[in-house]
Amino acid sequence: MDERFDFHEIETRWQQRWDEKETFRAREDSTRPKFYCLVMFPYPSGRIHMGHVRNYTIGDLLSRFHRMRGANVLHPMGWDAFGLPAENAALERKILPSTWTYDNIAYMRSQLKRLGLSYDWEREVTTCDPAYYRWNQWIFLKMYERGLAYRKLSYVNWCPSCETVLANEQVESGQCWRCASEVAQKELPGWFLRISDYAEELLADCGRLADGWPRRVLTMQENWIGKSVGAELHFPVIDSDAAIRVFTTRPDTLWGATFMSLAPEHPLIRELVAGTPQEQEVLAFCDQLLRQNKIERTAVGAEKRGMPIGRAARNPVTQQPMPIWVANFVLMEYGTGAVMAVPAHDQRDFEFARAYGLPIQVVIQPLDRRLAPQTMTEAYTDAGTLVESPPFNGRRNLEAMEDLITYLQAQGIGRRTISYRLRDWGISRQRYWGTPIPIIFCDRCGAVPVPESELPVVLPLDLPFDFSSKSPLSQSPAFYETSCPRCQAPARRETDTMDTFFDSSWYFHRYTSPGETTRPFDPGRANYWLAVDQYIGGIEHAILHLLYSRFFHKVLRDLGMVNVDEPYDRLLTQGMVIKDGAKMAKSKGNVVDPESLIARYGADTVRLFMLFAAPPERDLEWSEQGVEGAYRFLQRIWRFAAIHLDSLRGLDRRKVPLDDLDAEGRDVKQTIHRTIKRVTHDIERRYRFNTAISAVMELLNKLLLYAPEPKSRPAERALLREGLETLLLLLAPIAPHLAAELWERLGHTALLADEAWPSFEPAYTTTDEIELVVQVNGKVRSRLSVPTDSEEEEVRQLALTDEKVRRWTDGKAVRKVIVVPNRLVNVVVA
């Protein structure tokens, strides 16, 4: 056997072998416990990067581990293949987005295969394939039927230079991520999904995920959903039939509401100023605010700006007129886009009132002092006693809250309500490379859904698009010209496509039955595999993707297609791969390409390093020397095996006499079993792969020390065989190629991947003798070697009579002796 292992040859061979034997094909089997291991599928940008390698190595470790533990594992892979970069590439390289995408997929698939990942490639899913996205359209139509998808006019992020709508995440500090133009707010019609209908359940179920999800992801989701309990109140507008609806969490301050603040987008503004002398001025002001960068406009420290629109509403309890203002800090998308301003008890309203000389009315007095509007320097937002609020004067505001709302409700002023920060999800994109929204606009019938039988609405692939400007599909009559499904009149297709987060919201359902041609997936098979037992991916998806897909899952459940409430039981958010203290990025020039690394060290080394360098959820600092170290470890295993293979072949580790081992041999035996215990626990319970690997390293060190040369006695050889086999079994999920190769060379005909995970004998995990630390006043002064589980009294006497201990205790009164069994003795002296 060669002194060095040829990883290239070995890895290629084992990858082929797994492929040929269909080792990782997943089939439903109700007799075995299932384990669905999901990793976030990549966007096919061209090449895999270190973040992918880390994500997929962790997923592979867990998949292979649970396979060996006896689980029926589903470990699939696919491609999040729609998205704007394909259009940019088309523009730059003059190739079709589809060509670019599929070329990238082919290349990246080969890269993943070279990592030796245990995917069931038969279940591969590609979102830009009509066989996939037709079911996007189908799901959209089901949502439409149920009123969960609707079209509305709203303000969106608009890039004037690209002439397109941008998603919030594509706006970087107020600028277009592509051309760095200032992003404006523009009113545009678009399709929305009513995720807000599920806000309460999405929030409540965060509690059920607490065991398997990182706390911070749940907190982020809870904050994002942002539940507030309060009331919706109605303020009649003077000299008008209109009323302004307001959401407030502080209905107790209603008697102190002295003016109204409206968001510049608020539709009532236009209505109320129409025909008034100040109409032009007010509209110009609104326009100016809307043109302003929204981040700046609504930033915390931003100056309060506003303008009275010249109309007033009436406070429904005090009957006082409340001038209506436009205010820059009021957000149209939260609550109702209108705020009842209570300057005495809300800091923002206070600042606004001071800036424009508006009246301040105190209605809650603190218990320890008396507020006066003239002397206040900030709003009083704490609890207190209600004043100037006739029916409730003298009562404590918090205690009166419920009665107060009931009163307002009885008066027809408002009602109890809950408001969420979560907004409905706008999915329309004026882009080409995405799923066409299956709607047809007819002059007579309005928006008409494409009949199910006509799905998919196919995205044309071969048109000479100019992707530089507005909505390519809207430039293509061949695409949009159609007839109304209802009345047959000439009609026009929706030319917007879906946000790509739509695609990724249910891909893991599709994996369970990817070949389905009559429905998105087979509910029977989906219910066998779901929920996902372990999801692994980057923290950057903490809100968007993870919230959207939870929402989709609940909708699919309500459609009767799945029967669990939550899609992911456990979530592991892996840290970033960083170099020189910064995230790897082309712009920073600190990118390490996984491919060249695999070429130089092999996949096993790369995988080992990724798992060893840091615990999975923490950022991983890239280290070339660390990779070298991982490589050396694998080489040492190879050399150790090379020395012993001949003398170990043919033995059976399970049928060997181990009784006649010397002390050193027994110690090795104990190390083997303790290592199994530690590694199993570290992987299964603690998700600490770095310490699992360090335990395996310690085992190798022990074996090398025990047998630098081949052993001759049968018992010793049997022990060595047990040690080496255990090493390989434990290493199988980490460095699968090397482990499989040596396993075979040991004479096994069955694949290592099909082998059962080793179990440990509890009897062997404890040693006969242990080292007991003896402290005097908490400082280590001596060490005793005593039999395991020695009697406390015995240990106590041994410690007290120990020579080194007596040096510290002689002449002093022993006040106390603490004995921690099998750990230490602490002698406390005066």
Added chain:
RNA sequence: GCGAAGGUGGCGGAACUGGUAGACGCGCUGGACUUAGGAUCCAGUGGGGUAACCCAUGGGGGUUCAACUCCCCCCCUUCGCACCA
């Protein structure tokens, strides 16, 4: 401002429910083998001190026989959210 996570050798990181701080790896130092070594093997490696010992887990208090671990205050780093009515 609010929320979350984290601060341990020269570096990445260990220390499970309070019980030997620094496992494992990298790096470094010395040695062996060698024509050579960036290969491999052996030994050493938190700081101070000749030594006995002393000091060390961001800083300061506290609880305890015993604190990286628990409690209080403060500092720093990273990440979310950020005028949410």
